[in-house]
Amino acid sequence: MEKTNVVTRFAPSPTGNLHSGAYRTAIFSYLYARKHGGTFVLRIEDTDKERSKKEYEDNILESLQWLGLEYDVFVRQSENVARHQAVLEQLIADGHAYISKEAAKDGSGIIKEIIRFKNPNVDISFHDEIKGTVTMNTTDLGDFVIAKNITEPLFHLAVVVDDFDAGVTHVVRGEDHVSNTPRQILIQRAIGAPTPIYAHLPLVLGLDKQKLSKRKGALAVTEYRDLGYLPEALLNMVAMVGWNPGTEQELFSKEELITAFELSKVQKSPAIFNAEKLNWFNREYIKKLSSEMFWQHALSFVPNEYHNNDMLKKLEQLLRDRIEKFSDISELFAVGEFDYFFNNPTIDEKMLVWKTLKDDPEGLQKTKIYLKHAGELLESLTDWNYENVKNTLTPYAEQEGKGNVLWPLRVALSGKEKSPDPFELAGILGKEITLARIYGMV
RNA sequence: GGCCCCAUCGUCUAACGGUUAGGACGAAUCCUUCUCAAGGAUUAAAUCGGAGUUCGAUUCUCCGUGGGGUCACCA
Numbered sequence: 461m462e463k464t465n466v467v468t469r470f471a472p473s474p475t476g477n478l479h480s481g482a483y484r485t486a487i488f489s490y491l492y493a494r495k496h497g498g499t500f501v502l503r504i505e506d507t508d509k510e511r512s513k514k515e516y517e518d519n520i521l522e523s524l525q526w527l528g529l530e531y532d533v534f535v536r537q538s539e540n541v542a543r544h545q546a547v548l549e550q551l552i553a554d555g556h557a558y559i560s561k562e563a564a565k566d567g568s569g570i571i572k573e574i575i576r577f578k579n580p581n582v583d584i585s586f587h588d589e590i591k592g593t594v595t596m597n598t599t600d601l602g603d604f605v606i607a608k609n610i611t612e613p614l615f616h617l618a619v620v621v622d623d624f625d626a627g628v629t630h631v632v633r634g635e636d637h638v639s640n641t642p643r644q645i646l647i648q649r650a651i652g653a654p655t656p657i658y659a660h661l662p663l664v665l666g667l668d669k670q671k672l673s674k675r676k677g678a679l680a681v682t683e684y685r686d687l688g689y690l691p692e693a694l695l696n697m698v699a700m701v702g703w704n705p706g707t708e709q710e711l712f713s714k715e716e717l718i719t720a721f722e723l724s725k726v727q728k729s730p731a732i733f734n735a736e737k738l739n740w741f742n743r744e745y746i747k748k749l750s751s752e753m754f755w756q757h758a759l760s761f762v763p764n765e766y767h768n769n770d771m772l773k774k775l776e777q778l779l780r781d782r783i784e785k786f787s788d789i790s791e792l793f794a795v796g797e798f799d800y801f802f803n804n805p806t807i808d809e810k811m812l813v814w815k816t817l818k819d820d821p822e823g824l825q826k827t828k829i830y831l832k833h834a835g836e837l838l839e840s841l842t843d844w845n846y847e848n849v850k851n852t853l854t855p856y857a858e859q860e861g862k863g864n865v866l867w868p869l870r871v872a873l874s875g876k877e878k879s880p881d882p883f884e885l886a887g888i889l890g891k892e893i894t895l896a897r898i899y900g901m902v
Numbered sequence: 903g904g905c906c907c908c909a910u911c912g913u914c915u916a917a918c919g920g921u922u923a924g925g926a927c928g929a930a931u932c933c934u935u936c937u938c939a940a941g942g943a944u945u946a947a948a949u950c951g952g953a954g955u956u957c958g959a960u961u962c963u964c965c966g967u968g969g970g971g972u973c974a975c976c977a
Contacts, residue, residue, distance in 0.1 A: 471977085472977090473976080473977045475976080475977075505977060507976095507977080508976055508977065510976090511976070511977085562975080564975075565974080565975055566975090572975070574975055575975095591906090591907065591908095594906070594907080595906090596905065596906065597905080600904070600905075600973080601973085604974095605974080605975055607975085608975050609975090612975090614974090614975075614976085614977090615976070615977050616977095618977095619977085634971090635906095635907075635908095635970080635971060635972095636971055636972070636977095637971095637972095637977090638906060638907070638971070638972075639905075639906060639907095639971075639972045639973070640972085640977090660907090662907085662908080662970085662971095663970070663971070665969095665970075697914095700914070700915090700926095701914065702914085702915095704914080704915060704916080706915095706916070706917095707916090707925095708916080708924085708925050708926080710925085710926060710927090727908095727914090727915080728907075728908055728909090729907085729908045729909060729969085729970080730907095730908075730969080730970055730971085731913085731914065731915090732913060732914080733913090733914090734913050734914060734927065734928085736913080736927055736928055737913075737914070737926080737927045737928080738927095739927090740926085740927055740928090741927095777940095778939080780940090781939050781940045781941095782938090782939055782940085814936070815936095857936085861936095862935085862936055863936045863937090864936085865936080866935095866936040866937090867936040867937070868936090869936085870936065870937070871936095871937090874937095876937085876938090877937065877938085878937055878938040878939090879937070879938065879939095880937090880938070880939075881935085881936075881937080881938085882936075
């Protein structure tokens with residue numbers, strides 16, 4: 461690994477759960493730091509006392525941990541207020557900022573002493589790893605506000621000071637910050653801080669092509685977790701939105717992402733989050749799960765009454781093939797999809813008859829004979845499993861017509877028109893139940 | 903509206919100025935099959951428009967158009 465003094469940071473404000481574009485910023489920032497053997501700083505920007513909440517900070521921490529984005533440095537912006545105040549005082553002393561007495565905007569009529577930055581009204585150019593060189597004139601920004609008062613710094617001031625103090629070399633953040641950058645560079649120059657390298661990520665948009673937000677279906681990391689998505693899947697998916705390594709590889713572990721990641725290959729245009737593809741990723745990662753891990757995730761979505769049922773663990777492959785996310789298991793149980801594994805089904809005799817015998821007046825009689833014979837064949841089977849059941853029944857089924865034998869067998873075992881094949885059902889149900897259900901119908 | 907950014911299948915995207923414009927998700931069809939699911943195969947599907955530059959533009963330039971971001975005593 462290339463050894464550098466790269467320092468990146470992720471600086472969310474704890475005003476909501478970690479969701480949408482925010483965690484992509486965290487992921488890219490993290491990947492860049494790790495790729496370059498650098499430091500990843502997590503800074504909670506809690507200077508807005510009104511909106512910042514501890515529960516949201518907890519959610520952010522929980523989300524990052526779940527995703528596997530470990531940080532090297534943790535800091536709360538509110539811990540730096542003394543430093544901010546010192547900088548503010550220096551700025552005023554140097555004539556870069558001034559105290560302005562203005563009526564509060566809440567209409568209360570109170571006169572407040574806010575601090576404005578003295579705008580030199582110049583053109584600011586900065587380098588952006590993704591966008592190239594961006595130039596903007598700061599004149600129409602006016603003398604922008606940098607603190608509510610001497611003890612309450614605002615975003616632009618706090619960000620610049622904290623990034624400077626933490627030695628941040630690369631600022632990876634959302635594109636919605638591009639227009640904030642010139643202001644922050646102005647402050648950097650006033651306090652003698654170097655300008656870091658910027659990388660403004662294009663936004664992730666919702667289906668309506670609008671900025672993703674809570675109200676537009678963007679889910680929080682913890683919500684994906686609670687729905688039974690795997691962190692590897694979300695990480696992989698999100699990393700591939702707006703970035704790709706230029707190869708045809710789609711599945712990347714975290715380590716592979718770290719080695720492959722390059723800011724220069726990040727897309728310039730906004731992307732839309734494709735939930736279908738996340739499902740596909742999740743399925744791919746579910747396939748890789750060991751049996752033990754599978755149940756560790758699956759069990760919480762299985763109704764309690766089945767947790768200790770011997771039948772449950774035999775359903776693993778069936779479930780794996782039928783879910784995109786673990787919460788789908790709740791759904792399957794809720795609609796009674798696999799009830800017949802736990803309780804004897806009630807069966808309508810007419811359903812037993814295969815379609816080609818439906819019009820035969822003796823169809824049901826013939827069907828029962830097929831069933832009975834299938835049962836007799838199975839009785840002699842001692843080593844009961846899928847393969848052996850299949851091998852025992854197949855010659856007979858081929859002789860009489862597969863549908864004639866296998867369809868009624870499947871219906872007798874499941875009571876359903878649609879189900880896994882009869883060998884699989886028999887293999888799972890076991891000899892005793894299988895034979896009982898077969899003979900119960902003849 | 904001012905300023906900034908962007909533009910390839912429905913979506914995510916690939917393509918030293920020369921490709922039958924490739925892949926993935928999704929879709930459809932077929933195969934496999936006793937029905938599902940899974941699996942396999944195949945197909946449909948895109949360079950926003952107009953001028954340039956060039957022997958040759960998805961690719962470079964300009965102009966349109968469209969989309970996004972941002973214009974707080976939030977971050």
